[in-house]
Amino acid sequence: DTEVTQTPKHLVMGMTNKKSLKCEQHMGHRAMYWYKQKAKKPPELMFVYSYEKLSINESVPSRFSPECPNSSLLNLHLHALQPEDSALYLCASSQIGNQPQHFGDGTRLSIL
């Protein structure tokens, strides 16, 4: 089992809905990440938080809004998504510096 917990595991939403994805870790990691993974493709980095501050935004559309309320939690707020946003959304965490990332199971998102 992974030590990075993501909820929900599956989410189906309409293009006008507002929903949030949640990620939690209790490993004391101070860096947290959101990735998007389309079918049969590698994960693509979306956002990085270091010490609860947004440090990297890979030119992600504003309909995706990340939030890091504390060092253990990472949210991804979704609004007015498009069908092409359907994907597996992965959360990861790591220690700051030269350390590997630990991944959650992901949230499989479907936009109707």
Add this chain to the structure above:
Amino acid sequence: AQSVSQHNHHVILSEAASLELGCNYSYGGTVNLFWYVQYPGQHLQLLLKYFSGDPLVKGIKGFEAEFIKSKFSFNLRKPSVQWSDTAEYFCAVSRTYNTDKLIFGTGTRLQVFP
């Protein structure tokens, strides 16, 4: 810009066969290198990593990888695969001292038949 190439998109092997998956990266500076595995329906798991030192790195489940700097390569090997090794394998690279930006290769799907 950094990039990672995995030339083997789909590999099919019988149990006990030897495995080598290719990974080449493009980056002029020093890098950290990783292999992750994604079993069907499961999360990405770290198989092994290279930061510095001995270029031959041993990981979990009998996997190893060799960093060849002159060839910009970090190939994954296992002498004898098992059915349970069936999974998607991703090579990834980040700049040294900046593991935030992890760039993944396109992945290799490994199928092992009994």
